[in-house]
Amino acid sequence: MTMGTGLSPLLKTHFGYDTFRPLQREIMEAALARRDVLAILPTGAGKSLCYQLPALAREGVTLVVSPLIALMKDQVDQLAATGVAATFLNSTLDPQEARERLDAIRSGGFKLVYLAPERLMSGAFLSEIRRWNVTALAVDEAHCISEWGHDFRPEYRRLRELRQLLPDVPAIALTATATPRVRDDILTQLALRDPAVFLASFNRPNLNYRVEPKQDAVTRVIGFIRDRGRDSGIVYAQSRKRTEELAASLRANGIPAVCYHAGLEAPERARNQEAFLRDEVRVVCATVAFGMGINKPDVRFVIHADLPKNLEGYYQETGRAGRDGLPADCLLLFTRGDVAKQLRFLDEITDAEARENARSQLEHMADFAESDNCRRTGLLGYFGESWPAENCGGCDNCLAPRESWDATVETQKLLSCVLRVKQAGGPPVGIRHLADILAGSRAEKILARNHDKLSTYGIGKEHSAAKWAEIARQLVRKGWFAVDGGDYPVVSVTAEGSTMLRERRAVSLSRLMALAESATRRAGDIECDADLFEALRTHRKQVADATGVPPYVIFSDVALRHMAREYPADDASFLRIPGVGERKLADYGPGFLREISAWLATHDRHNFAPLPDLAPRLPKPAVNATAHATLELWRAGKSIDEIAAERGFVASTIESHLALAIEAGEDIDPRRFYTGEEEAEMRAALDGYDDPSLKPVFEHLGGRLSYGKLKLFRAIETRLALSSG
Structure with a gap:
């Protein structure tokens, strides 16, 4: 299957979407061109698809390194629901089942195989992998490989041995957050060769950030959750005992809730997590032990009942809300007493440097909580990203500035x-x-x-x-x-x-922050027939229980909301719903179509205004941080080769940065990129060619002109066309 031209049909057929999210296509094309790739995309930006879709477009097996058993099973369930042949090998399988899966892998029966690093790097297993036709390696949660990351796992360090075993197999490393130090460590530890590096904005435009004074926290948590109907959410607390007390208080007030912390026996932890994923309970009260690998897209709120230890942890934990792109709320209850309590714990750290670092991070967190400035500006600034807008429209300090x-x-x-x-x-x-x-x-x-x-x-x-x-x-x-x-x-x-x-x-x-008024729904929700939406949620839960998977594996809330505003009546209209591919149409379409038809037999159809442009409702930086650094050097008069040498990238990466800048509106002289003869050759080759993939053009020109020059030419021509139109 050819690169680029085959990606869009695969996206619709298996995953039910017509368009890619930002950077997804570029990442996939780099991977299919056999480049090593490092992709840093925020939670909810579609990282997994960046290796799943290319796996369908190439021969052989894509080997996926994943740190958690629960995450593997969840992703394999979701892939199976879309008709993708995927499996995992881990300790939950009995010997017979493991042998059967191994036989199927050896015979080419699966496109993706998920493995934990511990299983992967055992001596016997490394020799087993030689028998598979491995054509790509994907390392999920790649920050785990760095001791500077927030979730370091020593077994990840040995993945370099796998790269030596499969020297010609390209690798893609993916993570939701990584400081520059962690990014460099990932590149080194995985020995990525001439990597294409993609760094997206850390902004989560659909998240609303709010900080309130911590007064009678339990009552506030209960009221906040009650305001949100049947929505699911996570309540984070610092101690195991507090998670148990919060869960008990919620249950006593009629809110189905469980707790999750490292002190629970493994079977109870697994049961509680499964109950949350399957919508058996609405809320999980948890320590930071509950986090990575939670792939539930319809978490509508995250509450911090206690102050997090640092802003990176806060970003990670709030990032578990709104993975489906719909609006979600993040509430932090703050008191200086929490700072004092944590400072006492820090006194027990014997290493002076570590103690001072932890103290500094805690003060950053407290400053964020007390600040009267835009929350989004403060959060992104911590990761080195600027926020250009005066008012983000999505935090307490911007929506209701203090007196x-x-x-x-x-x-x-x-x-x-x-x-x-x-x-x-x-x-x-x-x-x-x-x-x-x-x-x-x-x-x-x-x-x-x-x-x-x-x-x-x-x-x-x-x-x-x-x-x-x-x-x-x-x-x-x-x-x-x-x-x-x-x-x-x-x-x-x-x-x-x-x-x-x-x-x-x-x-x-x-003035000091004050308690908020009752919650109100914000712009960004998909307006729909609310009663039909609830009926479809009930039907989805029944189908999920019968199938043995979490409800979001069947359809996302986004898909249900579109069904409840468009009332699809046949296969063709159902297939136009975002998230509906051919496999899901065949498996679940008849049942959902019957539900909608039965609903319309006894209820009136509602009419809705057209949805606004689905672009993020908040402005985003015109050029991301790494491209902006390249742009500044270019403006200073340096050549592409000079910038590449200074920044430690290959020339094609620098060219891609500049193409992004041009697309964002930068006025750049094309004569610094290519000659008049080269321009004429590219214009002739691209005349009438509209496909996003440039591989056919590159091959048609015999490789005489780089991908970078082709991207730059197309970006400049597109920019000129827009300005003249």
């Missing part, structure tokens, strides 16, 4: 207090100590250092010490205070803060 108040006097008092402590001699102090001085505390630490004799002592009794500490932290975020000092952080006034004090500038600060 401001005149804090000029309070700011002057705080700045003055730091200077008075410094003038009195002795070591500097931290935020809480400053707050106690201003509030007139008689604590021993104040009296022992004679800070009750300072002119600023007790001049702020109109506020509590906690209020003064909150104001001080806002001044830190504004850059007027600096905090340094590791285990015992102390405060100093910055040059900008000194100027503020000297010039007596007016200061406006935001």
Whole structure:
């Protein structure tokens, strides 16, 4: 099957979609061109499809390394439902079943085979793999290979041996999040050769972020969940005991819930996870042990009842909501008490560097929670990505900005207090100590250092010490205070803060976060016949139970919502529903069509306004971070080869970056890319050719012009056509 031209029909036939998500086609084409690939795509961006679809377009077996047994089974179930021959080998199989699957693999009966790294790297199994016709290797959750990642697994390190065993087999590594350090480690540990690297935005446009003060957390969690009807969600807590207590409270209030943590026996953990995946319960209350491998796309909310330890963990955990692209809510309940509690745990870390790193990450998390700035800007900024919009339209601080108040006097008092402590001699102090001085505390630490004799002592009794500490932290975020000092952080006034004090500038600060009003549905939902949607959900659950798979394996909520607004009446209209391929039409179409027909016999058909453009409702950066770095070097006058050498990429990758920039609207002189003769040759070869794949054109030109030049030419011509039209 030819590359590119065969991908779109396969996408519709097996997976029921007409179009690819961003970067999917480019990743697949690089893989089918036998390039090694590193793809970093956020959760819900369709990473798995990037190796599943190419497996159908090539001969032989694609070997998939996956870290969790539950994830393997889930993906194989979903592939089987779409008519794809896939299987897994792991410890859940009895010997007879394992032998039968091995025989089928050897005879070419499967296109994808999932294996855990432990099974894969056992000596006997490596020799077994030689008997298979392995034509591609996919490493899922590739960050597990790096000791700098958030979920390091030592057995992943041995995958380099597999690459040596299969030296000519191309590899694709995929992960949802990786810092630059982790990305470099993946490339090194997997020995990726001349890799095509794809880095998508970390933004999840369908997620709504909210932080509220933690007041009677259990009551708030119950109310938040009740507001969301039958929606499924996850509640994260820091301790095992707290997950059990939260689950019990939810059940006592009529909300079906289970708990999940590492202290449960393995069979109970498996039962609870399965109950959640199969919609037997709506909510799972969990520690961070519940996470990777949870492929349930219709999680509509994630609640953090306790403060996460770092922003990377928060990003990962909130990312389990809304994988189907429909709106989902992320609620964090915050109190400074959680920070103090976790700081006490950090004191038990004996390694000073590790303790300071954990403390710094915790303060980043607390700053995010207390900030009055856009949540999306703060979250993406942590991963080195800028957010260009002033208002993201999807967080509490943008949707309902906090009221401001005149804090000029309070700011002057705080700045003055730091200077008075410094003038009195002795070591500097931290935020809480400053707050106690201003509030007139008689604590021993104040009296022992004679800070009750300072002119600023007790001049702020109109506020509590906690209020003064909150104001001080806002001044830190504004850059007027600096905090340094590791285990015992102390405060100093910055040059900008000194100027503020000297010039007596007016200061406006935001009030503390407040409790939210009742939940309201946001733009981005697919408007549909709500009652029919619920009836179809009930039918889906019955079909799933009879088939022995989770409901989302049958159809996603997105598909059901389209059915409940378009009322398909025959095979042709049912096949136009997103997510309906030929196999699912044959297996499930008749039953769902009967349900819709029966519904219309007793209910009126609703009419709905056309759906808006399905592009993300939030603006996205025009050029992703890695392409932007290339663009800056190009603007500085460097050649493609010079940029490739400086950035450690091959020239074709740099050319792809620049093509992306052109597509995003950058005005770039084509004469720096190719000669007039080359332009004429490409124009003639591409005349009347509309297929996205450039492989046939590349081959027609005998390889004289690189893929990169072809991409650049097409991007420039498309841009010119749009501007002239």
